[in-house]
Amino acid sequence: MRHRLKDVAERAGVSVKTVSNVVNGYQHVRPATRARVEAAIAELHYRPNLSARNLRKGRTGVIALAVPELDVPYFAELARHVVAAAADHGWTVLIDQTGGGRERERVAAAGVGDHMIDGLIFSPLSLPADDLVGLELPMVLLGERTDHGPADHVVIDNVTAAREMTAHLIGPGRRRIAAVGAQHTPEGAGARLRLAGYTAALADAGIGYDERLVAATPAWHRADGAAAMRHLLASGARPDAVFCFSDTLALGALRALHEAGLRVPADVAVAGFDDIEDGRFSVPTLTTVSPDKERIARLAVDLLAGRLAGDRDAPAREVTAPHRLTPRESTT
Numbered sequence: 001m002r003h004r005l006k007d008v009a010e011r012a013g014v015s016v017k018t019v020s021n022v023v024n025g026y027q028h029v030r031p032a033t034r035a036r037v038e039a040a041i042a043e044l045h046y047r048p049n050l051s052a053r054n055l056r057k058g059r060t061g062v063i064a065l066a067v068p069e070l071d072v073p074y075f076a077e078l079a080r081h082v083v084a085a086a087a088d089h090g091w092t093v094l095i096d097q098t099g100g101g102r103e104r105e106r107v108a109a110a111g112v113g114d115h116m117i118d119g120l121i122f123s124p125l126s127l128p129a130d131d132l133v134g135l136e137l138p139m140v141l142l143g144e145r146t147d148h149g150p151a152d153h154v155v156i157d158n159v160t161a162a163r164e165m166t167a168h169l170i171g172p173g174r175r176r177i178a179a180v181g182a183q184h185t186p187e188g189a190g191a192r193l194r195l196a197g198y199t200a201a202l203a204d205a206g207i208g209y210d211e212r213l214v215a216a217t218p219a220w221h222r223a224d225g226a227a228a229m230r231h232l233l234a235s236g237a238r239p240d241a242v243f244c245f246s247d248t249l250a251l252g253a254l255r256a257l258h259e260a261g262l263r264v265p266a267d268v269a270v271a272g273f274d275d276i277e278d279g280r281f282s283v284p285t286l287t288t289v290s291p292d293k294e295r296i297a298r299l300a301v302d303l304l305a306g307r308l309a310g311d312r313d314a315p316a317r318e319v320t321a322p323h324r325l326t327p328r329e330s331t332t
Contacts, residue, residue: 081297144190162197181245225252284329
């Protein structure tokens, strides 16, 4: 049986208005009265009707998270953190997959249905900032973009992270550091930033850039990493370390190296980016860049909450979430 405010009021011996004041955090309630109401709430296991509350505020209590691919572990793990952060605001999260195409991303940015969601946390690949101008839906962008237009943006420092990881690979004296995951398309902003960090670390160490050690991939899936690693080995480039721009690429590279009879890290060290759970159970375990996914999610949800609370006219903000290097068996 679902109890109502009236039931709580009767149990506590107060008015419905007083119960409402307690539930909504109104400060000017006498301590003894508040204690009686809270005791009645606990006894009846009362839960506020969030739908009714949201409707009174002109909201649905639902936000959306739109990502390119749900079966990519990074996005699946990020979604879990977004759902947890949204729950702290009493929100439900509707999750959408765009495939990374511009038209599908435009649909997501415009909102899913009429008045169906209050706001959007969005990781676009193809959508230019110009397509966001004039949209009324409150929005926070995720991912590697150089222009976030009128929307708030949560990002990590990809250049610095890639530079640190490449330096980690160079540290023991390795000189032939390959990069796997380069992309030269408009959708490849993240790849370009990570390649810039890789290149900077080579320069820091006095190592020349060798294009034969840079493998482009159409996507960042395991199969792409395996194919790129096989190509590097067949070409005669013979790297002594490989920096993959995602953990899924790195897992594919590990498989290809195993098939070639090469030892990791004795013959070739391997590092990834994203710190997905699979990398903690691979053989060997995977060295990676660890973005703080929980922090990214909470920053995005908090920025969206600020916009929904009335801060819609403030200038767009870009917030950088932390990252760290996580060395594991694949490089040590």
